Amino acid sequence: MNWTTPDALTEQVLKLWNRGDVLQARVTGEKLFPLELRLRRPGPRDVRERFGEVQDWARALSAESREVRGFGYELRLETLRNRVQGANDLPIAAIVPDEHDALRLIRRQPDADRFTSILEMTLPRYPALREWLARRPLIALNHFDEWPRILAVLDWFVANPRSGLYLRQLDIPGVDTKFIEGHRGLLTELLDIVLPEDAVDRTTAGVKGFAQRYGLRSEPPLLRFRILDRNALLRRLSDISLTPAEFSTLKLPIQRVFVTENRTNGLAFPDHPAAIVVFGMGYGLERFAETPWLKELDVQYWGDIDTHGFRILDRLRATLPRARSFLMDHATLDAHRALCVDEPADKRYTGELFRLSSEEHALFEDLRHDRIGERIRLEQERIGYGWLRQALEAQVT
Secondary structure: OOOOOHHHHHHHHHHHHHOOHHHHHHHHOOOOOOEEEOOOOOOHHHHHHOHHHHHHHHHHHHHOOHHHHOOOOEEEEEEEEEOOOEEEEEEEEEEEOOHHHHHHHHOOHHHHHHHHHHHHHHOOOOHHHHHHHHHOHHHHHHOHHHHHHHHHHHHHHHHOOOOOOEHHHOOEOOEOHHHHHHOHHHHHHHHHHHOOHHHOOOOOOOHHHHHHHOOOEOOOOOEEEEEOOHHHOEOOEOEEEEOHHHHOOOOOOOOEEEEEOOHHHHHHOOOOOOEEEEEOOHHHHHHHHOOHHHHHOEEEEEOOEOHHHHHHHHHHHHHOOOOEEOOOOHHHHHHOHHHOEEOOHHHOOOOOOOOOOHHHHHHHHHHHOOEOEOOEEEOHHHOOHHHHHHHHHHHHO
C-alpha cells in the first residue's frame, strides 16, 4: 500500500520548513497558507477489492487530523458510492489552513518565535539585512543564542570602519577574539551588506582575508634570508627574518641574491661571496620584489622545474625584469630525470607566459605540452648538492 500516511503529510510540511520557506514568508509576507498537501489515495478498484484497508487508511488520517487533535491538517472528504459497500466518505485532500497549524504539526513553534526575535532585534538597526534574512533564515536561527553578539560586532565595524587595529584590540562588550575568528564566514556575509562600499576591500575573500577585507591589521609576513658571505654578516647574524618593509631598508654589501622556494634548500645553500639567499615565498614573491635596492643586484630565481615554477619566475620579472633563472634548464632536468615526479594534473598552469627567455620558454612549452614526458616535475630539493655547488662555482670563476 502506497497511500499517504499521517507521517508522510507531516514530512511534507517539515520539508517546507527545512527549505526555509516558512520563516522566509515571515520576512517577505508571502502567503503560504492554506497549503494543500500531496495525497496519494485509494482508487475505485481499491475501494471495491480492499475496502477494509481503505477504511483503516481513512481512520488513520482522521485520527491525526485537525478535527481530532485541534491542530494540523484538515481533511476534505468526498462521498464515494459503490453497489457493494454503499456510500462512504473518504479523504480526497489534506490542507494545512495556516502557519500556526503547520508549526504545531512539526513542533517548530518555539523556533519560529526565536526567528521573530531575531527579526525584531535586527531590522530596526539594519533594514538592509531583510533580504539576507529572507534568503538565509535557518542560518540566522542556528545562531539565535549568539545573535546579540553578532549584532554587537556589526555595530562596532559600522562605527569604526577600517580601523587599522589588530583583531585582539577590538573592545566589544561580550565578544572576544575567538568569537569573531569562529564566525568570520557569517560575519563576512553580514558586513558586506551593512558596511559602506569604501569600507570593504573586495579584492580579498575567504576567512583568511577577513582582516584585510575590513581594514584590520594583519600579522605581517616575514621574509627569511641567509647571508652567504661571512664578511657581510649583519651584526654577526646570518639567518634573519624581517618584514618586507624592514627588508626594504637594509643596506648590505652584496651583489647577488638567490631566491629558492624550498626551506631546506635555503638552509643548506652553500656560502657564496657577496650574496644572500631568500627562501620560502611562493606566490608571495611580489612583496619581496618591491624592494627598491634589488633592482641594482643580480637576482636569480631557483624554482621547481614545472609549469608553476616558470609561472612564478614570469611574475617575478614583472617587478624585476632583469631577474635570471637558476638551475631551471634542460641540462639540469636531463641530469635528474630519474628523480622526477608527476606534477598534479589539476594544478598545472596551462596559460601563456610572456616574460621568459627563449630557452626558458622552450622548456616551459615542453612541460606544458608533455613533449618530454607526461606531467614532468623536478622539485628543486631533488637536485644534487654537487650539481648546485658546481653551478655556483661557475659564477665565481
